[in-house]
Amino acid sequence: MSQVYKATFQYNYKSNKNPSNIKRIKEHEEKAQREKEEELQLQQMDIRKANEELEQLREFDMNFKEAEKKRIWHDNEQSLLEYKKRKEVLAARDKMDEDLIQVLVKSKATIERRRKETEKATHDERQRVLDAISAKLQSGTAARDAKEQASLEAAVKERIAAEEARHQAYLDKVARNKKECLDSRAQFLKDEAQRLHELDTMKRWEMMNRFKNAEIYDEYKENKRKDKERKTKEYHDIIMEMRKERDDRDKQERDERRYFYGELAEKKLRDADNRLLSHAAALLEEAKSKGRPLLPLLKAIDRYCKLYRLYPMPDLPNPLQKIFPTYHATDSSKPDPGYKVPPPPICTLSPDGDELEEAVVTGKTDGLQEIPKAGPSKPPPNKSETNDDYKRSGPVNGLQQKPEVPCLQVIPCKTVNCTCDLKPKPL
Numbered sequence: 001m002s003q004v005y006k007a008t009f010q011y012n013y014k015s016n017k018n019p020s021n022i023k024r025i026k027e028h029e030e031k032a033q034r035e036k037e038e039e040l041q042l043q044q045m046d047i048r049k050a051n052e053e054l055e056q057l058r059e060f061d062m063n064f065k066e067a068e069k070k071r072i073w074h075d076n077e078q079s080l081l082e083y084k085k086r087k088e089v090l091a092a093r094d095k096m097d098e099d100l101i102q103v104l105v106k107s108k109a110t111i112e113r114r115r116k117e118t119e120k121a122t123h124d125e126r127q128r129v130l131d132a133i134s135a136k137l138q139s140g141t142a143a144r145d146a147k148e149q150a151s152l153e154a155a156v157k158e159r160i161a162a163e164e165a166r167h168q169a170y171l172d173k174v175a176r177n178k179k180e181c182l183d184s185r186a187q188f189l190k191d192e193a194q195r196l197h198e199l200d201t202m203k204r205w206e207m208m209n210r211f212k213n214a215e216i217y218d219e220y221k222e223n224k225r226k227d228k229e230r231k232t233k234e235y236h237d238i239i240m241e242m243r244k245e246r247d248d249r250d251k252q253e254r255d256e257r258r259y260f261y262g263e264l265a266e267k268k269l270r271d272a273d274n275r276l277l278s279h280a281a282a283l284l285e286e287a288k289s290k291g292r293p294l295l296p297l298l299k300a301i302d303r304y305c306k307l308y309r310l311y312p313m314p315d316l317p318n319p320l321q322k323i324f325p326t327y328h329a330t331d332s333s334k335p336d337p338g339y340k341v342p343p344p345p346i347c348t349l350s351p352d353g354d355e356l357e358e359a360v361v362t363g364k365t366d367g368l369q370e371i372p373k374a375g376p377s378k379p380p381p382n383k384s385e386t387n388d389d390y391k392r393s394g395p396v397n398g399l400q401q402k403p404e405v406p407c408l409q410v411i412p413c414k415t416v417n418c419t420c421d422l423k424p425k426p427l
Contacts, residue, residue: 093185100181107174111167118163122156129156273310274335277301281335305333 129152280301287294305311312329321327 100178104174104178107170111170115167122160126156269308270332270336273308273332274339275341276304277333277335278339278341282341301333 129149133146133149280297284294284297286292287297310332312331315321315329316324316327
């Protein structure tokens with residue numbers, strides 16, 4: 001930026017040597033120089049700060065490495081001390097075991113020696129007693145000597161039993177002490193093995209836990225992705241099922257609507273045309289037979305045919321005939337071939353007067369036929385019906401009817417949405 005200012009000022013200085021312009025150019029040059037010096041100072045400050053930060057980072061790295069080395073050295077020394085302590089404890093236990101073995105050997109030797117001394121003393125005492133008895137027997141006091149001999153033998157037996165009991169108690173005590181010592185040592189070794197195992201397990205867990213967190217997080221993300229895919233698939237299946245149901249429903253409604261406004265409507269319209277044209281033809285025949293004028297009837301038929309376009313349409317042009325080859329003009333101004341006017345049914349009463357019958361009139365069809373008079377009606381049967389029976393005879397919707405009320409039997413229209421007059425209506 002300062003070089004651009006300098007070049008601009010030099011150009012202005014060369015192009016315009018006015019004293020005021022020269023002064024302004026010098027001021028601009030001094031300003032540019034000051035800005036350059038400030039920029040250099042800022043750069044030097046940034047360099048010093050960067051060097052200080054690098055020095056702090058180096059010092060922190062060195063301190064961290066020293067602390068890590070001290071910690072590792074301390075751990076090694078601690079492990080060595082523990083190993084030495086364990087070794088000393090094992091050596092002390094081995095020495096104690098050796099001392100116990102020596103004590104046991106010495107005690108066993110002492111017991112054996114005392115047993116031999118006791119046996120020898122017992123034998124000497126027995127021999128002495130026997131010598132005394134023999135001496136007494138020889139002196140003639142056999143009875144007294146025998147009694148003394150018996151008491152002596154009893155005393156000897158008691159003494160031997162006491163010695164054996166004392167010896168057995170000593171052996172039991174030694175065995176019990178040995179067993180307690182072995183049990184305590186085994187328990188200590190078991191506790192020490194358990195402690196070392198727990199310590200090793202803890203260290204292994206601390207070491208493995210550093211790598212386990214990443215695996216757990218990856219597994220969590222994978223499970224979350226699978227759950228999202230599953231929910232998306234379920235939602236997609238539900239949407240597709242609802243869409244299919246909606247398409248099927250729309251297709252059914254569309255088919256019914258097409259049938260109602262198409263085939264059914266055309267069929268009804270053609271049926272009405274056939275009836276009207278057949279009736280018109282019958283009127284024409286009747287007018288011809290009776291000599292009445294035919295023009296009004298022909299005009300009415302012509303007006304009806306033009307109104308509902310029953311006359312045949314003209315042929316299509318040649319280009320359209322190629323497009324619609326199956327099209328052909330039809331003349332609907334006449335009834336369909338083979339069409340017969342259905343005989344109108346009339347309702348007549350049966351001789352009993354309580355049932356409806358259908359009869360076909362073979363004469364006039366103008367609705368002026370004679371209807372026979374109805375006979376006397378039968379009395380209604382005695383039927384007792386309670387209020388509960390009447391309620392149970394139909395749904396509780398306020399529209400119950402008694403079964404005796406006759407209804408017209410009308411064949412309903414098969415179309416669901418049809419609103420024609422072929423629906424059943426109650427009397």
